[in-house]
Amino acid sequence: MYLVRIETTFDSGHRLLDYDGKCAFPHGHTYRAEVFLESDTLDPQGLVFDFTELKHRVKAWIDDNWDHSFLVNSRDTELIEGLTPASKGRIYQFHEENPSCEVLSRELYNKVVELCGVSPVKVRMWESLDQYAEFSGGQ
Numbered sequence: 001m002y003l004v005r006i007e008t009t010f011d012s013g014h015r016l017l018d019y020d021g022k023c024a025f026p027h028g029h030t031y032r033a034e035v036f037l038e039s040d041t042l043d044p045q046g047l048v049f050d051f052t053e054l055k056h057r058v059k060a061w062i063d064d065n066w067d068h069s070f071l072v073n074s075r076d077t078e079l080i081e082g083l084t085p086a087s088k089g090r091i092y093q094f095h096e097e098n099p100s101c102e103v104l105s106r107e108l109y110n111k112v113v114e115l116c117g118v119s120p121v122k123v124r125m126w127e128s129l130d131q132y133a134e135f136s137g138g139q
């Protein structure tokens with residue numbers, strides 16, 4: 001089995017609703033996203049998937065949607081209304097879900113399927129240097 005991995009970093013703000021802890025307050029992270037693709041066969045060029053192409057598509061989507069954006073729960077009207085004029089639209093809403101590391105990893109997994117036409121073996125999302133969440137398929 002072959003495995004390829006790309007990674008990219010981005011900066012976003014978020015907060016968690018109905019959470020008892022520091023993440024209930026608006027704050028930011030430098031996230032690191034890792035995308036893992038696996039295959040038991042190679043294409044005619046000898047690749048699982050072209051690194052450059054994979055990284056370009058994932059990075060472009062993140063740059064357009066998450067980098068220097070505020071990631072919010074769609075129920076977080078207080079934050080959405082507060083940020084809209086100042087952020088010039090740099091808000092990414094998760095439908096009635098908190099922008100947790102777990103939710104981000106699942107969202108990016110589904111975007112990779114959409115953008116690249118392949119299902120990653122997993123997406124790992126680092127929220128800090130010592131903690132990450134992964135999503136490895138499903139919905």
Ligand SMILES: [Zn+2]
Nearest residue numbers: 014023027029
């Ligand atoms: Zn956080």
